[in-house]
Amino acid sequence: MQPIQGVTAHPPGEPPSTPSAAGELPLSTQQRTVLERLVTRLVALSQQQSAEVWAGLKHDLGLKSETPLLSRHFPAAEQNLNQRLGNAQTTHANRQVVQQLSELLPQGNNRQAVSDYIRQQFGQSALSQLTPEQLKSVLTLLQNNQLAIPQPQQRQATDRPLLPAEHNALNKQVAKLAAATGESGKLIWQSMLELSGVKTGDLIPAKHFTLLTTWLQARQTLSQQHTPTLHTLQAALKQPLEPAEWKEITDYSLQRFQATPQTLLTTAQVQDILNQVFLKRAERLPAALEVHHVHPIASPILSPFIEPMKLISAHPGMAFVALIVVMILLWIVI
Structure with a gap:
């Protein structure tokens, strides 16, 4: 056994030190x-x-x-x-568990799934009321994708309206864009409501949060560009256009503005193209485009006579006779 360091040896002939002295x-x-x-x-x-x-x-x-x-x-x-x-x-360790839970809760249905689970299993309504072991068990279930909302409660997270934090984040970006462009913040919000397909006073769906964030950021970046083109618009997007999207937008710009990727764009053209990017990504643009190509649907009763009427209209002298014939036929059918 080694002696405890710090205790000096006693000279020969002297009694050992008492424990209290040591x-x-x-x-x-x-x-x-x-x-x-x-x-x-x-x-x-x-x-x-x-x-x-x-x-x-x-x-x-x-x-x-x-x-x-x-x-x-x-x-x-x-x-x-x-x-x-x-x-x-x-x-x-508890702090790390809470931090990991905080990162997972906003994803998908996790928040509602955890709320349902701890209410059923532990009789609690808040994570702060759980013990460290209970918190760890919830984290393990989330990491292993073993928590789910039972039907019929389950719904897509994107069907919900914007959360207050998401609304505040958009509001800050709107304020920055308004300061950069001089545009009214109210008008910017109105544009966002129209793009999202909701009426004034209604809540914007959360599924549009990322798209609106990209739209606002791109508008602010491009407001500082003196010579914007499709290439600079592409660079301004937080989520750049994929090849298929690029082709659709270049075709749209060429058809609407006769603008190639190198053509200098006006502020109005830039905003119009950004709107199209939003609508395409929100899967609403095809319906909007078809409005320009919709033809009135003729009555099935009149359809057999439409083409003959076109031919008769080229000969004004036959118009009166044609009118009488049509009226007689209509009377018979009706």
Whole structure:
């Protein structure tokens, strides 16, 4: 057995030191190293500074701040620091679990699924009321995709309206765009409502949040461009156009504005094209485009006579006779 460091050897002929005398010696190098390592680990896991930990240790041992630690204090000091370290490790682990849960909850149906699960399993309505073990079990279930909302409660997250945080995020971007362009924030919101297909006063669906964010960011970026083209518009999009989208937009620009990818665009043209990008990505553009190509549907009764009427209209002299014939036929059919 190795002698405890810090205790000096006794000269021959002198009686050995009493235990109380040995305990009054300063901490040995080994003892101080053990305590310092514990303090370092505790500082790494907590928000405390090293000096705060040492001061707290002396307070727990009933020592004044200016009183040095002695060898007799070592066992109690080591136990105190180990206990505090264990608590800090538990707190740190819990904090990591809560952070991971916070990252997973906004995804898909997770928030509603977790709410239903903890209400059914633990009789609680908030995560803050769960024990560390219960929190860890919820996290494990989420990570393994083992939580789901039972029918008929389950619904797509994108069917819900914008959350307050999402609305505030859009509102900040609207304010930035209004400051950059001088446009009224109210008019910008009106444009966003029209793009989303909702009426004034209705709530925008959450599924349009990302599209509206891209639309606002692109408008703000392009407002600073003096020579915007389709290429600069493509670069301004947070989610660039895919090859199929690029072809659709270039075809649209050529048809509507006779603009190639290198043509300089006006502010109105840029906004119109950005609107088309939004609508295409929201899967609403095909219906909007077909409005320009819809022809009136003729009555089935009159359809056999439409082409002959076109021919007769080219000969004004036959118009009266044709009118009488049509009226007689209609009277017979009706």
